[in-house]
Amino acid sequence: xxxxxxxxxxxxxxxxxxxxxxxxxxxxxxxxxxxxxxxxxxxxxxxxxxxxxxxxxxxxxxxxxxxxxxxxxxxxxxxxxxxxxxxxxxxxxxxxxxxxxxxxxxxxxxxxxxxxxxxxxxxxxxxxxxxxxxxxxxxxxxxxxxxxxxxxxxxxxxxxxxxxxxxxxxxxxxxxxxxxxxxxxxxxxxxxxxxxxxxxxxxxxxxxxxxxxxxxxxxxxxxxxxxxxxxxxxxxxxxxxxxxxxxxxxxxxxxxxxxxxxxxxxxxxxxxxxxxxxxxxxxxxxxxxxxxxxxxxxxxxxxxxxxxxxxxxxxxxxxxxxxxxxxxxxxxxxxxxxxxxxxxxxxxxxxxxxxxxxxxxxxxxxxxxxxxxxxxxxxxxxxxxxxxxxxxxxxxxxxxxxxxxxxxxxxxxxxxxxxxxxxx
Numbered sequence: 046x047x048x049x050x051x052x053x054x055x056x057x058x059x060x061x062x063x064x065x066x067x068x069x070x071x072x073x074x075x076x077x078x079x080x081x082x083x084x085x086x087x088x089x090x091x092x093x094x095x096x097x098x099x100x101x102x103x104x105x106x107x108x109x110x111x112x113x114x115x116x117x118x119x120x121x122x123x124x125x126x127x128x129x130x131x132x133x134x135x136x137x138x139x140x141x142x143x144x145x146x147x148x149x150x151x152x153x154x155x156x157x158x159x160x161x162x163x164x165x166x167x168x169x170x171x172x173x174x175x176x177x178x179x180x181x182x183x184x185x186x187x188x189x190x191x192x193x194x195x196x197x198x199x200x201x202x203x204x205x206x207x208x209x210x211x212x213x214x215x216x217x218x219x220x221x222x223x224x225x226x227x228x229x230x231x232x233x234x235x236x237x238x239x240x241x242x243x244x245x246x247x248x249x250x251x252x253x254x255x256x257x258x259x260x261x262x263x264x265x266x267x268x269x270x271x272x273x274x275x276x277x278x279x280x281x282x283x284x285x286x287x288x289x290x291x292x293x294x295x296x297x298x299x300x301x302x303x304x305x306x307x308x309x310x311x312x313x314x315x316x317x318x319x320x321x322x323x324x325x326x327x328x329x330x331x332x333x334x335x336x337x338x339x340x341x342x343x344x345x346x347x348x349x350x351x352x353x354x355x356x357x358x359x360x361x362x363x364x365x366x367x368x369x370x371x372x373x374x375x376x377x378x379x380x381x382x383x384x385x386x387x388x389x390x391x392x393x394x395x396x397x398x399x400x401x402x403x404x405x406x407x408x409x410x411x412x413x414x415x416x417x418x419x420x421x422x423x424x425x426x427x428x429x430x431x432x433x434x435x436x437x438x439x440x441x442x443x444x445x446x447x448x449x450x451x452x453x454x455x456x457x458x459x460x461x462x463x464x465x466x467x468x469x
Contacts, residue, residue, distance in 0.1 A: 065268035079255025093162035100155035135325030147312030150305040201229035278399025289467035303370035310363035316351035405447040
């Protein structure tokens with residue numbers, strides 16, 4: 046099974062569009078280096094890791110150094126006015142010992158954010174792969190429509206020429222010729238529009254993928270053979286395991302964060318114990334002398350800080366965390382049910398599209414038989430060019446409808462599979 050962005054394929058490889066268009070595999074393998082969205086998502090991880098580093102630092106050792114210089118002017122009773130210079134230095138060390146889980150909770154919040162950042166980055170890549178497949182199928186379909194439009198234009202031109210000749214022989218009217226000319230011009234307009242859309246969508250595709258090499262979007266014979274014979278809808282995984290989405294994973298992360306915020310609030314009005322140490326200098330006067338002496342002092346001990354009252358701030362923070370936690374839990378329950386309903390809908394769509402593909406195949410077969418008979422009858426002048434032209438267009442429309450339905454099946458399958466194997 047192919048794996049892109051840590052995403053395992055649940056469906057048979059025959060139902061992967063990249064099996065028939067290998068250029069997609071090349072594009073997927075280069076997404077990390079080329080796709081702008083992936084480059085942007087990588088920064089999410091860096092931001093989360095930086096926040097984690099900041100939170101972890103609160104539990105660590107902090108060291109402060111202070112050096113001061115003073116010019117001191119003293120007016121001592123019974124003595125001359127004295128002026129002296131003094132420099133004082135100190136170094137202070139602090140290490141949190143016990144904060145009732147508050148610092149650990151802050152660190153855990155940063156860790157949860159980092160974990161979610163990794164999941165989100167993987168999900169962005171998987172979503173981008175699905176988007177690229179969809180965009181690529183649109184390009185293939187547009188290119189196929191353009192070819193059919195060009196074929197139809199060629200038939201329109203031949204029809205116009207045939208009617209002009211028949212008009213000269215008295216077998217057609219000026220109105221019939223005018224109608225043929227209108228159909229030819231309308232077909233030319235369609236071709237121009239298909240060209241415009243193809244150029245525009247190619248530009249967006251190149252930007253999204255960062256892949257600027259030429260891509261082949263002609264439908265290969267291998268793919269034609271596949272969609273004409275493959276049994277669609279036979280290997281659709283059932284909803285027996287867990288499903289997820291970016292929204293659900295974010296809600297789970299937020300619930301865990303609010304649990305930690307409750308711990309932080311609980312710790313606010315409890316005594317915080319820190320290990321402290323320091324070295325500092327001071328200067329004192331000597332007894333019965335005008336001189337002073339500088340002292341070096343070393344301090345080592347335990348510090349306890351206890352916030353006794355904060356005007357309901359802690360109570361409010363805890364109440365807010367509990368309320369947000371419950372809000373996220375309700376949203377998670379509701380969105381999980383909604384996602385399961387969506388998955389059931391996607392599954393039903395795949396079964397329905399599989400049936401539509403079978404019907405579309407029958408339509409192609411019928412249209413092809415009609416075209417072959419029309420061609421034989423036209424060759425022996427039993428039908429007009431208009432009838433032959435009509436049978437050719439109907440065959441083209443039937444082939445286009447079949448490919449559109451197959452691509453719709455692929456796109457629905459991608460969404461279904463994505464939620465079944467959401468990046469963990």
